[in-house]
C-alpha cells in the first residue's frame with residue numbers, strides 16, 4: 001500500500017512529532033476518534049488502541065480489532081473511497097481481562113464473573129500470549 005497517498009504529509013509530521021491539535025484531544029488527553037477511527041479534525045489520520053477515546057476497556061486484543069478496521073479504511077481511502085464506504089467500528093460492551101499471578105496462576109475478569117487460580121493461569125500465564133502473538137504475525141516462536 002502507498003501510505004503516503006493515504007496520509008497527508010504535513011498532518012502526519014504534525015502528529016508524529018507529538019503536536020496533537022488540542023481540539024483532537026478530550027479532557028483526559030485521549031485522541032477523539034469517529035466511528036471510522038479517524039482522529040477528530042482529520043480526514044486521513046487514525047487513532048487506535050489505548051490512546052483513543054473509544055468507549056470500551058483498554059485491551060490489547062481490542063487494539064488489534066481497531067487496527068483491522070483502521071487498515072481497511074486506510075486502504076479504502078488510498079483507493080479513493082468516499083466517507084460513507086468506510087468501515088465502522090462498533091465498540092464492544094463485553095470485554096474480558098486476564099492478569100498473570102506468576103507462571104501458573106492468574107486472575108480473570110469476564111463480563112459476568114471473575115475467577116482466580118490455575119484455570120485462568122492455564123490460559124495466559126505460560127507464555128503471556130507471546131506464542132499467539134508470534135503466530136498472528138506469521139512467525140515461528142523459538
Ligand SMILES: Cc1cc2nc3c(=O)[nH]c(=O)nc-3n(C[C@H](O)[C@H](O)[C@H](O)COP(=O)(O)OP(=O)(O)OC[C@H]3O[C@@H](n4cnc5c(N)ncnc54)[C@H](O)[C@@H]3O)c2cc1C
Nearest residue numbers: 018048049050051058059060061062063097098099100124
Ligand atoms: C498488567 C497488564 C496486563 C494486561 N493484560 C492484557 C491481556 O491479557 N489482554 C489484552 O488484550 N490486553 C491486556 N492489557 C492491555 C494491553 O497491554 C493494552 O491495551 C495494549 O498494550 C494497548 O496497545 P497500544 O498499542 O494502544 O499501546 P501500547 O502497547 O502502550 O503501545 C504504545 C507504544 O508507544 C510508545 N510510545 C509512547 N509515547 C511515545 C512517543 N512519544 N514516541 C514514540 N513512542 C511512544 C510506548 O513506548 C509503547 O511502546 C494488559 C495491560 C497491563 C498493564
